[in-house]
Amino acid sequence: MxxxxxxxxxxxxxxxxxxxxxxxxxxxxxxxxPNGGGKTSLLRALARVEEARGIVLIDGADIDQLxxxxxxxxxxxLPASREVAWPIAVRDIVALGGADHDQLNHWLAAFGLxxxxxxxxxxxxxxxxxxxxxxxxxATGPRLLLLDEPLSNLDPTLRERTRRELAATLKRIGxxxxxVTHEQEEAFDLGDRVALLNAxxxxxxxxxxxxxxxxxxxxxxxFIGRDSFLPVVVQEIGPAKEDGLFPTAVxxxxxxPGAKLSLAQxxxxxxxxxxxxxxxxxxxxxxxxxxxxxxxxxxVAIRFSGAMSYLTVRLxxxxxxxxxxxxxxxxxDSTVALCLRAGARPMLFPSHGAAESSA
Amino acid sequence: MKRLPILLxxxxxxxxxxxxxxxxxxxxxxxVRNLLLIELRLPRTLLVFGYGATLGLTGAAVQALFANPLxxxxxxxxxxxAAFGAVVGAYWLGLTQPLALxxxxxxxxxxxxxxxxxxxxxxxxxxxxxxxGIGISLACGAGTSLALALAPSPxxxxxxxxxxxxxxxxxxxxxxxxxLIPASVTAALLLRHARALDLLALGEDVAASLGHxxxxxxxxxxxxxxxxxxxxxAVCGAVGFVGLIAPFLARRMTGGHPGQAMLPAAMIGALxxxxxxxxxxxxxxxxxxxxxxxxxxxxxFLWLIVHQRRGMTP
Numbered sequence: 024m025x026x027x028x029x030x031x032x033x034x035x036x037x038x039x040x041x042x043x044x045x046x047x048x049x050x051x052x053x054x055x056x057p058n059g060g061g062k063t064s065l066l067r068a069l070a071r072v073e074e075a076r077g078i079v080l081i082d083g084a085d086i087d088q089l090x091x092x093x094x095x096x097x098x099x100x101l102p103a104s105r106e107v108a109w110p111i112a113v114r115d116i117v118a119l120g121g122a123d124h125d126q127l128n129h130w131l132a133a134f135g136l137x138x139x140x141x142x143x144x145x146x147x148x149x150x151x152x153x154x155x156x157x158x159x160x161x162a163t164g165p166r167l168l169l170l171d172e173p174l175s176n177l178d179p180t181l182r183e184r185t186r187r188e189l190a191a192t193l194k195r196i197g198x199x200x201x202x203v204t205h206e207q208e209e210a211f212d213l214g215d216r217v218a219l220l221n222a223x224x225x226x227x228x229x230x231x232x233x234x235x236x237x238x239x240x241x242x243x244x245x246f247i248g249r250d251s252f253l254p255v256v257v258q259e260i261g262p263a264k265e266d267g268l269f270p271t272a273v274x275x276x277x278x279x280p281g282a283k284l285s286l287a288q289x290x291x292x293x294x295x296x297x298x299x300x301x302x303x304x305x306x307x308x309x310x311x312x313x314x315x316x317x318x319x320x321x322x323v324a325i326r327f328s329g330a331m332s333y334l335t336v337r338l339x340x341x342x343x344x345x346x347x348x349x350x351x352x353x354x355x356d357s358t359v360a361l362c363l364r365a366g367a368r369p370m371l372f373p374s375h376g377a378a379e380s381s382a
Numbered sequence: 383m384k385r386l387p388i389l390l391x392x393x394x395x396x397x398x399x400x401x402x403x404x405x406x407x408x409x410x411x412x413x414v415r416n417l418l419l420i421e422l423r424l425p426r427t428l429l430v431f432g433y434g435a436t437l438g439l440t441g442a443a444v445q446a447l448f449a450n451p452l453x454x455x456x457x458x459x460x461x462x463x464a465a466f467g468a469v470v471g472a473y474w475l476g477l478t479q480p481l482a483l484x485x486x487x488x489x490x491x492x493x494x495x496x497x498x499x500x501x502x503x504x505x506x507x508x509x510x511x512x513x514x515g516i517g518i519s520l521a522c523g524a525g526t527s528l529a530l531a532l533a534p535s536p537x538x539x540x541x542x543x544x545x546x547x548x549x550x551x552x553x554x555x556x557x558x559x560x561x562l563i564p565a566s567v568t569a570a571l572l573l574r575h576a577r578a579l580d581l582l583a584l585g586e587d588v589a590a591s592l593g594h595x596x597x598x599x600x601x602x603x604x605x606x607x608x609x610x611x612x613x614x615x616a617v618c619g620a621v622g623f624v625g626l627i628a629p630f631l632a633r634r635m636t637g638g639h640p641g642q643a644m645l646p647a648a649m650i651g652a653l654x655x656x657x658x659x660x661x662x663x664x665x666x667x668x669x670x671x672x673x674x675x676x677x678x679x680x681x682x683f684l685w686l687i688v689h690q691r692r693g694m695t696p
Contacts, residue, residue, distance in 0.1 A: 108449035109583035
């Protein structure tokens, strides 16, 4: 059985790749990464908008060998720009997808466009225009949909609603989609899998949980979610436990005296320098009876976000670390002690030189 | 597109009318009648038909390429460029061969279109496009006047007046061929790109993702338009507004799709010009056909500008 998408050695100038990407179909892959990381370049390379190297097979067919008629039934690309320079009615835009009358009405209805079917595209709001262009992209009946930031330029409330509608519509149709987004939350919400691109390379491709809990590289760890990195020295690595964890003891200037941590990481030698990666929710305020908290320092900033607060704690070594707190927050400048929450899975990454904290 | 036969019937009727009217000719001796029909009436009818069709077709193509319903060979300066080229060819290079003059016209039109691309770019807004077009038209007009004023022949101005405002009087079959052969080749080649030009409305990236090559398409549309318009202008002078109006009317039949509109635009362009020429021929005074089309076209042009400002014009 051939997979739906099988892209090999895809590269675009100096901006992307070469990289491989495959999908069995029926899923949404969200592409995230820093600006210039290669998200849009990957879409453009797959859509063959620019001269790209590599081979793109969709349903086993090499799209470079196909004319418009067959290509449009395999792949559909929606660029980030919502501008339609040509004055044309919504109905006629969607008809460019080659749909007959019944199909046309089906797509207009599917995207809630029937009320504006006869309006000029230029007279629609950004959200309505985005839907019209999406309906056009879908009307060719492609197997693979490539969407470049389909929800950008929408105000937050509309964005949230449009995202729900988009997710529901795409799920109902069951079309395989690659979607570029700047919003991590959106990627996690929409993506069955998330691909993180940086400097034209694919850092990790996995479920949102995998990217969040088990980042494959230091870059993924730093890019996804909130976190802190602390320099440590590996002391002792124990045998694997049944849950796959390797109890690893580390020490370092940032750690409170006598603190020892168990970590889910191997591949480090005794005495090796490493960076300890922690998410705010892995840490909690130590209670008074805790005899050996992992970290102690002074509380220098509090960011209240409703359900919980993020506490920035400056450790004795000068490094800052972020912890999440759902309960009552101690006063600013007070000395606080932090320890690992039960079940937390901090990780070690190869040392990156100076310790840094990234949001 | 299913409605094309609606255009075909009046087009054939008008062609027949144009060829045979005034009918006094039919009562002549068969030998004289056939000679007059073939040597005088036929070139004129063919030229009017071909020129009108060319204006409609290239108008639709240029509008699709620039993604602007106000772009057309006359508004964007290609007609003026062609006229300049032909005047230089006729009065300075001493060319008399219709085909050579047509080539000069094509060269002038090509120059004007390249200048437009350079000045305004492919995705210019209407104001920039029209301003660039006006600039090019003015420059070509001044060049044409200068070339005529300084021409070796003292009668150049008088000569050229009739011709430059558009005239189909006394054109030979050879002249008709010089205009119609490039026009037909252009039509055949441009019509292949109807779908690609339709998709260009969605942006170059979408067209490219479906296997079309927008850059090559742009070069082809510009070059072919220059060849066809240049040849027609060199033989019959500049006729305005048909290239603007015909595509506009044609798109009413094609759901606003700019590329598909090329064929109906060609038919409507031919219809309009045949009609205008019938009017010209039956007026008491000799009024250039360009004046008639301009009189009829200006109000629509102004209406289009107003409506485009509100983003309403298909």
